[in-house]
Amino acid sequence: MTGVDSFTTAVGVSGIWPAPPQFWSFSALEEVGTCPRRYALKRASYPELWDGQGYPERINESVLVGNIVHEAVETVLREFNRAGCSSLSEERAVDVLRCLGGYSKIATSALNKHLEKLSQNPRMLPQLDRLRQRLDRRLAEMRQSIKALVSQRPAVPQSPSTDTARTADPSGSARFGVGAHTEVTLIAKEARFIGRIDLLAVYPDYAAIVDFKTGARTDRHTRQLQLYGLLWLLDEAANPDHLPVASLALGYLNGSVAVELPDNWDVLQRELLEEISIADRLLRERHPPAVPTAECWHCPVRHLCDEYWQSAFVRREAQAIFTDAEVKVVKRNGPTSWVGTVGADNTEVLLRTTADDMVFPLGKSVRILDLVTGESEESDFLILTLTRSSEVFGPVRL
Ligand code: SF4
Incomplete structure (x- = not known):
């Protein structure tokens, strides 16, 4: 692949770097702030690999559970709004849940939808069956989480019409009138900032914003919600009457938490514009900079x-069960084991596979993610075992 924006990696994967987006989201800005290279590699296009967008995602089970719960909550809230429920204690709310088939069916539908999406992903395909079994076992837990989050929907004025969720199309000009609105996309055109709010409640004189979270509380949730408040103030089409934000709340599984309004919205806006300008500049670099840290393990x-791979962060602490390794393959040791070396000092390792049809290139190096580490009782070899979650890339050409 050639061209000024194209790149080839050491494991032979080629791609085309992404341009800065038309509109930045909170999570995109956060990711560029953490590691511009990670943002760029994830969103680059890989036409030789697949037709999908970005690099095929590798989603872990807990993230997937969170996504499924979140989507199911959105479905329930959307149907409450459609039915014009102002409070969960109304008879109508019970009818809505009955029509949806109850929380178990809602959880199962969201789970199936996510698994269907993952079946298009070449990186997730090999572990899809196992993932389905594990997720099936967590359905009761997901059902409880959905119920807990839905119960935190505040009482809101009844919508005058059906929900008016707007798509990410910046030409959209939906005005969000009095009532509850779910999955609301707000756009600050001049600032080039976009966000999707779980629940926007518009009252005659003010608005309230609620975002639902399945994980533990962090400071980033607070900042995200304050930026969503700013979005509401800056989105002229959604909020033409310039209604102020009266409250921000985060809904967690164990209850809802009020978030303080910023002392000064102008200061927050200036910080946002500065962040966007830095992110634009970093992404326009030929190779967006990489920032290795201990968090690379999640990348x-x-x-x-x-x-x-050149950093110290490839090596985990001695007690870590999983590790990554760039292994130079020396020879085959048996049907499911290979001798190799790792590191600059060529430490010998025994590489164990789960299948005897797995073949490694002799004399070449491969990068392997998520190996299980262990020590041999008979020899000094470090044992690296591939599991069904491990991924092999290479041979490496540096
Ligand atoms: S491995 Fe670390 S440094 Fe490299 S792209 Fe990922 S987060 Fe950035």
Whole structure:
């Protein structure tokens, strides 16, 4: 692949770098702030690999559970709004839940939808059956989480019409009138900032924003919600009457938490514009900079990032069960084991596979993610075992 925006990685994967987006979201800005290379590798296009957008995602089970719960909550709230429920204690709310088939069916539908999406993803396909079994076992837990989050919907004025969720199309000009609105996309055109709010409640003189979270509380949730408040103030089409934000709330599984309004919205806006300008500049660099840290372990594109493999962060602490390794394959040791070396000092390792049809290139290096580590009782070899979650990339050409 050639062209000024194209790149080739050491494991032979080629792509085209992404341009800065037309509109920045909170999570995109946060990701560029953490590691511009990670943002760029995730969103680059890989036409030789697949037709999908970005690099095929690798989603872990807990993230998936959170996404399923979140989507199911959105479905229930949307149907409450459609039915014109102002409070969950109304008879109508019970009818809505009955029509949806109850919380178990809602959870199952959301789960199936996510698994269907993952079946298009070449990176998730090999573990899809196992993932389905594990997720099936967590359905009761998901059902409880959906119920807990839905119960935190505040009482809101009844919508005059059906929900008016707007798509991310910046030409959209929906005005959000009095009532409850779910999955609301707000756009600050001049600031080039976009956000999707779980629940926007518009009252005659003010608005309230609620966002639902399945994980533990963090400071980033607070900042995200304050920026959503700013979005409401800046979105001229959605809020033409310039209604102020009266409250911000985060809904967690164990209850709702009020978030303080910023002392000064102008200061927050200036900080946002500065962040966007820095993110634009970083992404326009030929190779967006890589920032290796201990958090690289969670990076789904770390196999494409040479800076990670040259950093000390590839090595986990001695007690870690999982590790990544760039292994130079020396020889076959048996049907399911290979001798190799790792690191600059060529430490010998025994590489164990789960299947005897797995073949490694002799004399070449491969990058392997998520190996289980262990020590041999008979020899000094470090044992690296591939599991069904491990991924092999290479051979490496540096
Ligand atoms: S591995 Fe680390 S340094 Fe490399 S792209 Fe991922 S987060 Fe950035």
